[in-house]
Amino acid sequence: MTAWDTWPLLKQLEATVEENLERHLASADDWMPHEYVPWGEGRNFAVLGGEPWSAEQSRLSPTARAALELNLLTEDNLPSYHAELGSTFGRQGAWGVWVNRWTAEEGRHASCIRDYLLVTRGADPDRLERDRMATLQAGWDSGGKPLLHACAYVSFQELATRVSHRNTGGYCEDPIAEKLLTRIAMDENLHMIFYRNLVQAALEIAPSQTLRAIADAVAGFVMPGSVVPGFARKAVQIAQAGIYDLRVHHDDVIMPLLRHWRVFDAAGLDADGEQAQQDLAAALEALDARAARFVQRRAEAQAAHPTGQNG
Numbered sequence: 035m036t037a038w039d040t041w042p043l044l045k046q047l048e049a050t051v052e053e054n055l056e057r058h059l060a061s062a063d064d065w066m067p068h069e070y071v072p073w074g075e076g077r078n079f080a081v082l083g084g085e086p087w088s089a090e091q092s093r094l095s096p097t098a099r100a101a102l103e104l105n106l107l108t109e110d111n112l113p114s115y116h117a118e119l120g121s122t123f124g125r126q127g128a129w130g131v132w133v134n135r136w137t138a139e140e141g142r143h144a145s146c147i148r149d150y151l152l153v154t155r156g157a158d159p160d161r162l163e164r165d166r167m168a169t170l171q172a173g174w175d176s177g178g179k180p181l182l183h184a185c186a187y188v189s190f191q192e193l194a195t196r197v198s199h200r201n202t203g204g205y206c207e208d209p210i211a212e213k214l215l216t217r218i219a220m221d222e223n224l225h226m227i228f229y230r231n232l233v234q235a236a237l238e239i240a241p242s243q244t245l246r247a248i249a250d251a252v253a254g255f256v257m258p259g260s261v262v263p264g265f266a267r268k269a270v271q272i273a274q275a276g277i278y279d280l281r282v283h284h285d286d287v288i289m290p291l292l293r294h295w296r297v298f299d300a301a302g303l304d305a306d307g308e309q310a311q312q313d314l315a316a317a318l319e320a321l322d323a324r325a326a327r328f329v330q331r332r333a334e335a336q337a338a339h340p341t342g343q344n345g
C-alpha cells in the first residue's frame with residue numbers, strides 16, 4: 035500500500051505541491067554556510083594542545099547561548115523529521131522531491147550554527163555533543179498525524195522556527211551571529227510559505243477537514259525541540275528574555291497564518307467544520323489569555339528584580 039492509497043488528498047494536492055516546488059526552487063538561494071562562520075577565531079581544544087572550553091571565552095550572554103543551543107539541537111534532529119515527513123508525504127512524485135530538497139536545505143542549518151558556536155567558543159563542546167546524542171536518540175515522533183494535520187503543524191512550526199532564529203539573532207548582540215541566523219530564518223520563511231500554500235489549497239478541496247487540522251494544530255502545538263535535554267529550563271529562559279514566549283507564539287506565529295487562511299470566513303463547512311471553527315476560536319482565546327498572564331507575571335518579576343533580567 036502506498037501513501038497515496040492511505041490519503042487520496044496526497045494525489046489531489048500533488049499539482050499544488052508541484053507548482054510550489056517550482057516556485058520554491060526559483061526563489062531559494064544556494065547560499066554557502068561556510069561564508070557565515072568566522073574561521074579565523076578558531077583554535078584547538080585541550081586534547082590537541084589548546085585551551086579547554088570555559089564560559090568566559092564566549093562573547094554571548096548565557097541566555098543567548100541557551101537560545102542558540104536549543105535552536106541548534108532542534109535542527110540536529112533532522113533524521114527524525116526526514117523520516118516522519120517521508121512516511122506522511124510518501125516518496126512519490128513532487129512530494130518525494132520536496133521531502134529531499136527540504137531535508138538538504140535544513141541540513142545546512144545545524145552544521146553552520148555548530149561551526150559558529152565551536153569556532154567562537156559559544157558552547158561547551160562536550161555538553162553540546164552529549165545533548166546532540168541524547169536528542170537524536172530520543173528522536174521526534176509526530177504521533178502519526180494524518181496528512182492535513184501534518185501540513186497545518188509544519189506551517190506553524192516553520193514560522194515558529196523562523197521567528198525563533200530571527201529573534202535569537204537580534205538578541206545575540208553579535209553581528210556575525212545575527213547575519214547567520216537571519217540567513218537561516220529566510221530559509222524557514224520559504225518553508226513556511228510552501229506549507230502555507232498547501233493548507234490554502236486544502237481549505238478549498240476539503241474545508242471542514244482542513245479546519246479541524248488547523249484547530250488541532252493550534253490547540254496541541256508542541257515545539258519539536260521539546261525532546262532536547264533541559265528543554266523546559268531553556269524554554270523558560272528564552273521566554274523570560276522575550277526571544278520566544280506565548281505572546282510571540284500567538285501574535286507572530288499563530289495569528290499571521292490564521293489571518294492569511296481567513297479561517298473564520300471559510301465557506302462550505304459541514305457540522306464538523308463549524309465545530310472545528312468554534313474549537314479554534316476557543317483555543318485562541320485560551321492562548322491569548324495565557325500569553326497575557328505570562329507577560330504580566332514577567333513584568334512584575336522584572337519590576338521586583340530589575341537587574342536579574344538580562345542573562
Ligand SMILES: [Fe+2]
Pocket residue numbers: 109140143195222
Ligand atoms: Fe531549519
Ligand SMILES: [Fe+2]
Pocket residue numbers: 140192195221222225
Ligand atoms: Fe525549515
